[in-house]
Amino acid sequence: MANSEAVAESVDTKKSNVKYIATCTVHASMASLILGYGLGVLIGAALYIKKDLKITDVQLEVLMGVLSLYSVIGSFAAGRTSDWIGRRRTVILTAGIFLAAALLMALSVNYAMLMAGQFVAGVGAGYAIMIPPVYAAEISPPSSRGLMSSLPEVFGCAGVLLGYLSNYAFARLPLYLGWRVMVGVNAVPSVLLAVLVLGMPESPRWLVLKGRLRDARVVLEKITETPEEAAGSLADIKAAAGLPEGVDGDVVTVPKRSGGEEWQVWKDLVFSPSPAMRRILLSALGIHFFQQASGIDAFVLYSPRIFMGAGITDDRRLLGITCALGVTRTLVTLGAMFLLDRVGRRPLLLVSTGGMAVALAGLAAALTITTDRLRPDAEARWANGLAVACTVAYNAAYSAGIGTVAWVYSSEIFPLRERALGCAIGVAFNRAVSGVVGMTFLSLSKAITIGGAFFLYASMTVIAWVFVFTCLPETRGRTLEEMGKLFGMGNTSNVEAQDRDEDCKAVEMPMAN
16 A cells, blocks of 8 residues: 555656646747747738838848858857856847847848847847757656657647748738737747746756756756656766765865866867767768758748749748648657657657658659740649649658657757857858858859759668668667766766866766766
């Protein structure tokens, strides 16, 4: 009887902890919702912006794609800020940036003001892409980290869908007003995010890095099932942070590394990494590169043009298919979220990239047929259906794997001290590739045809499959402190292995293994 009561109490405690962690992650993920809305709404709003402000196709292409390049600045700033003021306060800062961007864009009276608004939004995008997955990874247990860390991607897809629906809802407003309302609505969730984050706890791993052991212990007791588990987690995190064994107290001094903490992290991660650290960094950069090089932003930014290339010219049909894509991505991402901790990261990535390659090849063939004037109309109509089907299949395959897993994987593989900078570098690289894809798609389509562009994306996705199969280990079920073993780290830190911690040479500093 006593045993059954203990088991029941343990189950209740676990459910309560998971609910608490999920609530915190949902709050942080609202930053992704705001970002997704901004991206989705701009697709439809761009049509009205072009008419109202009388801008050229080149200016429109730059406006659509430059957000990704601006977000590179935001991602690096987010890495530094999150280490400085903490993950929680960085989310609040993100909300403030998005609020300023929404108001600036809604009040724009010319192209220059609009670009200024895009710059602010781009900086916010860098913050929103980087910080929610890191926060989710650092407060989640290994058994549910995939689920929690994928919530930002789910919210991002939902935001894009809301942006599409906003286009439809406000399309009937006067030209000068409609697109301003579309982009200005984003100010509302920005304020809500800032309020909700006030109730979130700080990441226990960041608290340990700052020597605030008592605060970290309090948070760990809320997100673990037992005090013993919380104590064990705290011990592992202390070791990863470089605290000597046996050190305890409410607030302690964390050993500083020679040459300056920030510069030492850059050396360990970029300028003079160990083989294991180099593999971690290349794994993160690789998965981010292939996520964007597969051409997803061509669909996100230019889906109406793609369908027009497939022979679909009716505005209502274009809007309907675009919204269907948004629904597909949201639902499939939601499904993938529950598979990450059951199936694993690698299987989802392999199935995803394989399906994307097939769908892209089919889409490229269909678009080649529909744009070939020598083809008979009957065959062109058949190809139109194939193009739509392959587009839906591609978006489903993307959302089921690499679209979701890339953010989860890159947020969990870096050691504690290098995590913020490593994730920032990964996001910056992701956004840079995204910007290149977004700003070159129209020009690439003119140079090698729209079908040729998608054949190119298909070839990149085949390479992505090979990369995943040969380079990425499975991380499911591992604690963040165990990740280093997967990439060849031993029982000592990357810093100790290269004899760079002269100030701490008397202190044993096991790293995130």
